[in-house]
Amino acid sequence: MGWLLGAxxxxxxxxxxxxxxxxxxxxxxxxxxxxQLQANRAQTNGEQIFIAHLVAIxxxxxxxxxxxxxxxxxxxxxxxxGSLHYQGRExxxxxxxxEETEKLNPDLHETCKxxxxxxxxxxxxxxxxxxxxxSVTDHVISAGEKEAIQRTVSALGIDSxxxxxxxSRHAAAQKEDHFHTLGLQSSAGNEEIKKAYRQLASQYHPxxxxxxGPELIAFANEKFKAINEAxxxxxxxxxx
Numbered sequence: 516m517g518w519l520l521g522a523x524x525x526x527x528x529x530x531x532x533x534x535x536x537x538x539x540x541x542x543x544x545x546x547x548x549x550x551q552l553q554a555n556r557a558q559t560n561g562e563q564i565f566i567a568h569l570v571a572i573x574x575x576x577x578x579x580x581x582x583x584x585x586x587x588x589x590x591x592x593x594x595x596x597g598s599l600h601y602q603g604r605e606x607x608x609x610x611x612x613x614e615e616t617e618k619l620n621p622d623l624h625e626t627c628k629x630x631x632x633x634x635x636x637x638x639x640x641x642x643x644x645x646x647x648x649x650s651v652t653d654h655v656i657s658a659g660e661k662e663a664i665q666r667t668v669s670a671l672g673i674d675s676x677x678x679x680x681x682x683s684r685h686a687a688a689q690k691e692d693h694f695h696t697l698g699l700q701s702s703a704g705n706e707e708i709k710k711a712y713r714q715l716a717s718q719y720h721p722x723x724x725x726x727x728g729p730e731l732i733a734f735a736n737e738k739f740k741a742i743n744e745a746x747x748x749x750x751x752x753x754x755x
Contacts, residue, residue, distance in 0.1 A: 516637065531625045532571055538619070539611035543604055565727055567643060568630040570609055572667065574616040575623045576646050579663035583617060590652045594645065598737065599730035623663060629672035637723045639671045640681065647685035693752075696745035705755050712746045 573591050577583040595601040595609050630642070646664060650656045656664075668678050684698035694701045697711045717723075719738040724731045749755070 531621045531629055532567055534619050535571060535612060535615040535621060536567060538615040541610055542611040542614070543608045560733070564587065564630075565638060565731070566631055568626065569645065570612040571616045571621065571626055572623070572630065572642065572655065573646060573649050574613045575621070575626065576619060576660060576663045576667065578620075579659035580657035581659070583613065584653055586652045587617065587649050588613060590649050594648070598734045600733070623666055624670050627667050631652055631671050634671070637718050638727075639673055640677060640718055641724075642671070643664035643668065643673060643681050644684075647681060651685050680714070693748045696741055697749065705753060708746075708749055708753070708755065715742045716746075 568589070574583055577587040577591075581600050591613065592606065592609065596606055601609065631639070633700060634642070642665065647656075650660050667744075680698040683700070684695055694703065697708065697715065699708060699711055703711070716739065721732050721735045721739060722754065724735045
């Protein structure tokens with residue numbers, strides 16, 4: 516619970532997540548816990564801001580086809596429990612943020628712009644990657660979800676080439692081949708393969724998220740390992 520208890524409520528009250536976070540904290544913490552949170556107004560760090568916005572934006576995109584499905588909810592929950600190793604009250608807070616986002620329905624554009632005020636390029640791309648990971652859970656990205664993804668991409672200023680590369684990696688979510696891990700078709704040329712690898716290796720290098728806490732570093736390590744394994748396999752296949 517450290518990322519929450521180190522935050523204080525002050526940051527959230529000024530932005531579109533104010534009511535969402537207020538309601539979520541009410542559900543998760545006892546009165547004494549809320550008093551402790553309010554008393555501890557240490558400066559919010561990057562990890563705290565990232566996680567709060569991440570959950571809200573993932574939920575908003577998943578809601579774009581009417582409601583967040585049990586499968587999508589499970590995927591979001593599993594990301595925090597499996598990749599970031601959250602447990603106990605940390606996971607209950609994640610669930611509460613999803614529930615409050617559903618109930619209060621904050622504006623997606625405003626939430627994205629709030630995220631954009633502190634996020635760098637790599638954090639924006641990580642967010643988009645996770646959005647696609649959740650969206651393909653039920654194997655179909657609905658028209659509403661596609662529109663919400665495009666609104667997110669526009670609000671965050673992600674260029675079309677980066678968007679298409681991430682989208683391509685998730686387009687065939689059930690095909691665990693090395694080319695899709697690199698965001699490529701099997702017909703890609705050798706120079707295109709090298710370029711994609713360099714971009715992904717830079718994006719997911721653990722140093723890029725070193726300031727966001729150990730959980731996100733571990734997640735980046737897993738992605739970095741998968742990218743390197745895929746590239747090694749393709750190099751061997753192509754004799755690059």
